[in-house]
Amino acid sequence: MAELETWQEAGFGLYLHWPFCAAKCPYCDFNSHVTARIDQRAWTEAYLSELRRAAAETPGRILSTVFFGGGTPSLMQPETVAAILDEVRRLWPMVNDPEITLEANPTSVEAGRFAGYAAAGVNRLSMGVQSLHDEDLRRLGRLHSAAEAMAAFDIARAQFSRVSFDLIYARQGQTLDMWRSELSTALDMAVDHLSLYQLTIEPGTAFGDRFAAGRLRDLPDDDIAADMYEVTQELCDAAGLPAYEVSNHARPGSESRHNRIYWRGGDWVGIGPGAHGRLGLGGTRMATETELSPALWLRKVTETGNGETLRHGLGLTETAEEYLMMSLRLTEGTDLGRLARLGHRLDDTRVAELEEMGLLQRAGTRLRCTAQGRLVLNEILRRLMVD
Amino acid sequence: MTELSRIRNFSIVAHIDHGKSTLADRLIQSTNTVSEREMKEQLLDAMDIERERGITIKANTVRIEYIADDGELYVLNLIDTPGHVDFAYEVSRSMRAVEGSLLVVDSTQGVEAQTLANVYQAIEADHEIVPVLNKIDLPAADCERVAEQIEDVIGIDASDALRVSAKSGIGIKETLEAIVTRLPAPGGDAAAPLKAMLVDSWYDAYLGVVVLIRVMDGVIRKGDRIVMMGTGGKYPVERLGVFRPAMQNVDELGPGEIGFFTASIKQVRDTRVGDTITHEKKGADKPLPGFKPSVPVVFCGLFPVDSAEFEDLRSAIEKLALNDASFSYEMETSAALGFGFRCGFLGLLHLEVIRDRLEREYDIELITTAPSVVYHLFMKDGSQTELHNPADMPDPSIVSHVEEPRIKATIMVPDEYLGDVLKLCQDRRGIQLDLTYAGSRAMVVYDLPLNEVVFDFYDRLKSVTKGYASFDYQMEGYREDNLVKMQILVNDEPVDALSMMVHRDRAEMRGRAMCEKLKDLIPRHMFKIPIQAAIGGKVIARETLSAMRKDVTAKCYGGDATRKKKLLEKQKAGKKKMRQFGKVEIPQEAFISALKMDE
Ligand SMILES: Nc1nc2c(ncn2[C@@H]2O[C@H](COP(=O)(O)OP(=O)(O)OP(=O)(O)O)[C@@H](O)[C@H]2O)c(=O)[nH]1
Ligand SMILES: C[S@@+](CC[C@H](N)C(=O)[O-])C[C@H]1O[C@@H](n2cnc3c(N)ncnc32)[C@H](O)[C@@H]1O
Ligand code: SF4
Ligand SMILES: [Mg+2]
Numbered sequence: 001m002a003e004l005e006t007w008q009e010a011g012f013g014l015y016l017h018w019p020f021c022a023a024k025c026p027y028c029d030f031n032s033h034v035t036a037r038i039d040q041r042a043w044t045e046a047y048l049s050e051l052r053r054a055a056a057e058t059p060g061r062i063l064s065t066v067f068f069g070g071g072t073p074s075l076m077q078p079e080t081v082a083a084i085l086d087e088v089r090r091l092w093p094m095v096n097d098p099e100i101t102l103e104a105n106p107t108s109v110e111a112g113r114f115a116g117y118a119a120a121g122v123n124r125l126s127m128g129v130q131s132l133h134d135e136d137l138r139r140l141g142r143l144h145s146a147a148e149a150m151a152a153f154d155i156a157r158a159q160f161s162r163v164s165f166d167l168i169y170a171r172q173g174q175t176l177d178m179w180r181s182e183l184s185t186a187l188d189m190a191v192d193h194l195s196l197y198q199l200t201i202e203p204g205t206a207f208g209d210r211f212a213a214g215r216l217r218d219l220p221d222d223d224i225a226a227d228m229y230e231v232t233q234e235l236c237d238a239a240g241l242p243a244y245e246v247s248n249h250a251r252p253g254s255e256s257r258h259n260r261i262y263w264r265g266g267d268w269v270g271i272g273p274g275a276h277g278r279l280g281l282g283g284t285r286m287a288t289e290t291e292l293s294p295a296l297w298l299r300k301v302t303e304t305g306n307g308e309t310l311r312h313g314l315g316l317t318e319t320a321e322e323y324l325m326m327s328l329r330l331t332e333g334t335d336l337g338r339l340a341r342l343g344h345r346l347d348d349t350r351v352a353e354l355e356e357m358g359l360l361q362r363a364g365t366r367l368r369c370t371a372q373g374r375l376v377l378n379e380i381l382r383r384l385m386v387d
Numbered sequence: 388m389t390e391l392s393r394i395r396n397f398s399i400v401a402h403i404d405h406g407k408s409t410l411a412d413r414l415i416q417s418t419n420t421v422s423e424r425e426m427k428e429q430l431l432d433a434m435d436i437e438r439e440r441g442i443t444i445k446a447n448t449v450r451i452e453y454i455a456d457d458g459e460l461y462v463l464n465l466i467d468t469p470g471h472v473d474f475a476y477e478v479s480r481s482m483r484a485v486e487g488s489l490l491v492v493d494s495t496q497g498v499e500a501q502t503l504a505n506v507y508q509a510i511e512a513d514h515e516i517v518p519v520l521n522k523i524d525l526p527a528a529d530c531e532r533v534a535e536q537i538e539d540v541i542g543i544d545a546s547d548a549l550r551v552s553a554k555s556g557i558g559i560k561e562t563l564e565a566i567v568t569r570l571p572a573p574g575g576d577a578a579a580p581l582k583a584m585l586v587d588s589w590y591d592a593y594l595g596v597v598v599l600i601r602v603m604d605g606v607i608r609k610g611d612r613i614v615m616m617g618t619g620g621k622y623p624v625e626r627l628g629v630f631r632p633a634m635q636n637v638d639e640l641g642p643g644e645i646g647f648f649t650a651s652i653k654q655v656r657d658t659r660v661g662d663t664i665t666h667e668k669k670g671a672d673k674p675l676p677g678f679k680p681s682v683p684v685v686f687c688g689l690f691p692v693d694s695a696e697f698e699d700l701r702s703a704i705e706k707l708a709l710n711d712a713s714f715s716y717e718m719e720t721s722a723a724l725g726f727g728f729r730c731g732f733l734g735l736l737h738l739e740v741i742r743d744r745l746e747r748e749y750d751i752e753l754i755t756t757a758p759s760v761v762y763h764l765f766m767k768d769g770s771q772t773e774l775h776n777p778a779d780m781p782d783p784s785i786v787s788h789v790e791e792p793r794i795k796a797t798i799m800v801p802d803e804y805l806g807d808v809l810k811l812c813q814d815r816r817g818i819q820l821d822l823t824y825a826g827s828r829a830m831v832v833y834d835l836p837l838n839e840v841v842f843d844f845y846d847r848l849k850s851v852t853k854g855y856a857s858f859d860y861q862m863e864g865y866r867e868d869n870l871v872k873m874q875i876l877v878n879d880e881p882v883d884a885l886s887m888m889v890h891r892d893r894a895e896m897r898g899r900a901m902c903e904k905l906k907d908l909i910p911r912h913m914f915k916i917p918i919q920a921a922i923g924g925k926v927i928a929r930e931t932l933s934a935m936r937k938d939v940t941a942k943c944y945g946g947d948a949t950r951k952k953k954l955l956e957k958q959k960a961g962k963k964k965m966r967q968f969g970k971v972e973i974p975q976e977a978f979i980s981a982l983k984m985d986e
Contacts, residue, residue: 015945069944197941222911226936247941262945276946287949322948325955329943357913377939379913382959 006280009338010266012058013065013258014088016047017272018073019294022105025141026206027168027199031274032071033294044080046301048087050271053306055091057281058269063092065099065258068122074104078116085121099162099257101126106152106165107144114152114159124162126195126256127153132182136171141206150189157191162254164193169232170225171199173218179228180235187239192254196232197247198225229375246329246374263330265323265338271307273297284313317386320344325381333361333368350383388606388641389462392572396464396601396645397517398446398481400509401491402499402857403470406521408432408443409553410491410562411467417559418451418463420631431467431632435748436740443469444740446477446587448599448645450629455567463566464645470501472859473734476681476713477587479508480660483678484586484601484645487515487570489562494520494550495527497828498540500797500859506541515570518545519562524552532826540825575642580671581605581664585615586645588658590710594626596652600664601645603675607664608639613650616674617662622650655712681713683731684792684862685738685841686775688719688756688884689745690727692975696751697726703749704728707741714741719776723884723966723973724754729776735841754975756884758841763790763865778883780872783923790865791888792837795820797830798848800856805829807851815839816868816890834863838888873898873927876919877909880969884978894920898928901981908977911935916971 021032066088068081085100101124102117104110114125129149131137137146144152149165156163167186169179186194199219201211210216220228236242241249245263248256261268270277270288274297277288289310291297301307314322320342327334339346351367354360359373359380373380399407408429416426431447432438446468453461466485468478482488488509492502509516518537520530530550537545549565551558583600591597600607607613609627614620628636629646640646652658661678665671691700704716715731732738738758745751762774765787774780774789796817800808802824812819812833821832835844840860848856873894875885885905889897898920905918913935920928943951965972 017946200941222935222937223933229937246939246943259944262943262948268945270945274946276949278945278948322952325952326943326948359913375937375939376913376935378955378958379935379938381955382962385955385959387959387963 006265006285007061007267010264011064011257011261012061012266013067013261013268014063015067015069015268015270015275016084017069017071017275018076019071019273020075021070021072022075023141023143027140027202029202029205030071031292040077040080042298044083046298047084047271049301049305050307051087051091054269054271058279061092062095063098064095065261067258068102070103072105073102074110074113078113078120081117081122082120099124101256101258103128105144106149108148108152111152111155114155118159123160125156125160127156127163127165129165130168132185139172140168153189162193163191164195166195166197168197168199170220170228172216174220176224176227176231180231183232183235187235187241190241193250193256194241195248198229226375233371244331246377263326265326285319287312287314316343321385324384328369328377328380331368333366335365336367337365346384354380354383388577388639389644391575391643393459393461394573394643395461395566395570396485396573396643397487397489397566397570398466398468398485399489399491400468400478400505401470402501403442405470405491405493405496406553407470407491408467410519410521410551411449411465413553413556413559414465414563415449415451418453420449420451436744442471443467444474446481447632448630449632453563456564461567471736472501473736475504476733478505480586480678482508482512482514484584486573487517489519490516491519491521492533492537493522494530494533495522495525497533498536498799499857500799501857503541503797504859516543517565517569518543518548519551520548521551521553523550523557524555536825540830573643576604577606577641579604580669581607581666582671582675583607583664584675585658585660585662585664587660588655590655594649596655596658597647597649598658599647602640602642604642606639606641612667613664614667614670615658615662615664617659617677618657620657621667622652624648625650655709681733683713683715683733684760684837685732685734685758686729686761687738687758688721688724688727688729689742690721690724690754692752692754694725699749700728700751703745703751707744721884723882723968735845754978756978757887759888760792760837760841762870762888777872777886777888780888783871788867789870790867791870793863793866794835794837794840794860795863796833796835796858796860798856798858799828799830800852802827802829804852804855808848808856811847811851815844871922874921875901876921877973878916878969878971882968885981894922895927902928902930904981905977906930906932908980909971909973912971
């Protein structure tokens with residue numbers, strides 16, 4: 001059997017990063033910035049130039065997904081999105097039913113642009129609803145109310161066949177019961193996909209600073225957070241949206257194909273400020289990074305025709321461990337055959353230990369986390385990683 | 388050689404920080420012993436650790452020359468001594484080399500515990516004592532009150548106490564005159580056979596071992612063949628000199644003089660403090676009365692954090708021991724901590740100083756186990772042994788009884804804190820011996836078990852008295868008590884490094900506190916972990932650390948992979964620094980923090 005390249009094995013996608021937001025949320029450590037004015041023409045040109053550069057080294061690859069992430073891509077003008085998608089279609093052959101996702105914030109202003117995105121070719125919308133309580137939305141620094149989010153959601157449903165939304169839970173002051181009822185409401189609204197993230201306190205954010213200073217009060221402790229996670233699995237399973245990844249739930253068949261490329265260790269081109277990419281090139285898995293600062297990225301691309309700042313080949317162990325780290329997040333788990341092809345063997349005794357503890361499960365050539373194991377995945381990974 | 392009547396030898400003694408070293412500075416400076424350029428504050432505190440902590444650890448000798456009001460030139464040998472109780476031994480041997488003491492008392496503070504301890508030693512050494520009230524430049528100075536206190540508490544005449552500001556140089560001239568007129572000249576016979584007292588010795592990278600001596604009788608000259616009467620070592624004197632404070636060579640030293648010699652002596656251990664030096668031929672037939680050697684009273688294990696650094700630690704400890712005969716060491720192995728050393732110290736400050744030096748000068752990260760004292764074990768078969776490490780405690784069924792070291796502690800404290808101090812001493816199994824008042828200060832004397840003091844007694848005392856108490860102690864011998872070994876079991880495995888000897892009546896309380904503390908210090912594992920304290924086979928306290936339930940990254944997409952993987956790798960490396968105990972990993976800090984008891 002001829003060996004498949006990673007892009008054939010796990011897909012090939014395009015990630016495009018839009019680094020601007022209307023306001024910075026206090027918990028967020030994404031590469032997102034607030035600026036007074038954005039020259040969308042110049043940005044469009046720069047993205048197009050980067051697309052052409054990327055296409056030149058991936059000729060003939062069949063593109064299956066496009067993802068506009070941010071920041072807040074719903075601040076992009078529909079014309080910008082249209083120009084980019086037109087160029088994408090010109091540069092790569094695409095599968096028959098490409099998944100083209102755009103991340104949107106659910107304010108009324110942005111909802112006004114949904115039709116334009118749909119017309120440009122976007123067929124999946126991922127909305128950052130975060131909470132269904134106004135008080136909590138304020139604490140999270142969000143610019144929309146729950147009602148506004150619901151209204152935006154309805155508009156989205158009318159425009160896109162696939163709509164997903166994000167919630168953040170294990171928030172300040174939240175109890176298990178409060179989350180149970182909030183999630184039930186969310187599941188009643190849900191179409192086919194939900195991302196449910198436990199609030200992570202990231203260093204370098206406003207929440208991070210407040211937490212370090214002991215001023216971020218009433219966060220649920222780890223035990224309650226674990227209970228919340230379990231309740232989440234229970235309710236989502238009952239509603240027919242089981243987890244297919246640590247924080248992602250979908251009706252079977254409606255998983256985010258783009259994100260699954262990351263978790264299955266596929267190839268993707270990453271363009272835009274701070275975007276990372278992974279590409280199998282000449283037998284080596286290349287990791288790419290671009291300039292982080294929006295202004296510098298724009299200048300670099302405009303002046304030199306290349307936004308990339310870093311490119312290096314990953315070693316076999318590095319590739320294998322990255323694959324392990326990402327794939328164990330998925331319910332379907334890791335393909336041990338693929339690890340073997342990378343020349344990687346897991347330590348049998350450690351795997352057996354974790355199996356015995358009820359945290360891992362081997363099924364044929366696949367290794368996956370049990371529901372209990374997924375909650376302590378970091379510990380599992382630390383044990384499985386090469387010393 | 389200096390005529391006896393023109394020599395004055397004295398030590399400067401005081402409680403910590405009352406200004407001994409600063410006074411020494413002024414005496415050195417006003418006699419032009421060193422140039423302006425070379426002068427700096429606390430000139431004699433030359434070790435890094437002394438300068439950094441602003442304290443004196445080693446006694447230092449300086450020879451200064453002074454033309455007195457009577458027109459004569461006098462040679463003055465001053466010894467600046469440390470104030471901290473751990474280094475009391477330095478003070479006592481220094482006193483044996485001189486005839487008088489300047490007793491410095493901070494006039495804003497008054498008599499403190501070490502003031503008293505030093506006076507007793509000076510009286511025992513038959514010294515003429517000249518009280519010096521220092522820091523009179525400060526607004527809080529109260530010379531009348533402090534002079535009165537000296538008379539009341541110490542019982543020496545303070546009517547002509549000198550009034551000095553060592554800092555601003557007030558009263559220095561008067562001090563020099565008092566040294567000449569009030570302190571006695573030394574005795575001695577230049578014609579008699581040589582008798583010199585070995586006061587101290589240390590290792591110098593260039594000169595090898597340097598020996599500090601005080602000549603009692605006879606004359607020592609460069610090139611003389613000498614013998615150390617106690618150890619029997621024979622050496623030709625290579626270099627002879629005095630400290631000003633830099634080394635200055637001289638051809639001979641006569642009675643009453645203090646100086647040094649070098650003689651190709653390999654290690655400090657070849658010399659014995661208190662030994663008598665005489666000539667190989669026509670030597671003295673009877674040695675001077677020696678000193679009691681200093682004995683380590685506090686022991687702890689020192690282990691390298693990185694076990695690969697064990698050999699580095701060995702060579703560092705050997706080097707330090709070359710220069711500090713008061714510290715002892717022997718190899719130790721611990722199931723929890725691997726290879727290391729069990730070291731003996733004069734006290735907790737001494738322990739801290741040595742540990743600091745190992746960590747900084749030799750760049751070795753260390754784990755320090757619980758400080759412990761030396762117990763005397765009396766076996767049922769009639770034999771007797773010393774126990775330096777609680778982990779080595781034999782099965783109690785073969786032990787008849789255990790004796791522990793006791794101390795006599797003197798604590799001076801302002802009235803308002805007395806209640807707290809009494810409670811603290813009582814809690815630590817103390818027996819009150821005395822309680823007296825001097826003005827608004829109380830002086831309490833307690834008989835205390837040393838093992839209750841080595842933990843954190845000093846810290847507790849400082850905190851309950853807001854730093855206003857002073858403390859000094861003396862060893863008082865051994866006494867039997869109901870002492871047992873308490874073990875800590877983590878996940879049913881005993882952790883030897885956490886074993887300790889405790890009084891049976893305090894065991895439950897100690898055990899409970901330890902278990903609670905460890906529960907916070909040990910990170911959660913994938914399984915639940917019982918933490919127990921036990922005496923023999925009997926569990927006396929128990930806590931359960933519940934299993935880790937959640938440790939997962941909520942969000943991880945393409946752009947996060949590199950960063951998240953690095954984080955995991957870092958955490959994994961961090962785990963390596965933990966000590967594996969059966970299936971449980973215990974972080975280093977746990978060993979240290981668990982032993983700090985904040986009641
Ligand atoms: N205001 C004032 N401060 C002084 C005087 N003498 C000493 N000090 C200060 O008191 C502190 C302690 O002085 P040292 O000379 O180091 O005291 P010490 O007695 O040698 O201390 P140990 O060797 O640690 O016992 C220093 O900060 C000095 O500057 C004085 O006459 N007046
Ligand atoms: C790229 S972000 C932003 C998308 C969009 N700008 C928004 O905020 O709605 C994608 C999602 O990550 C989640 N998220 C961001 N920071 C988080 C944090 N610190 N903890 C948990 N979830 C977080 C939010 O649910 C957010 O919708
Ligand atoms: S959470 Fe979304 S809207 Fe808020 S700062 Fe981050 S990227 Fe921007
Ligand atoms: Mg000093």
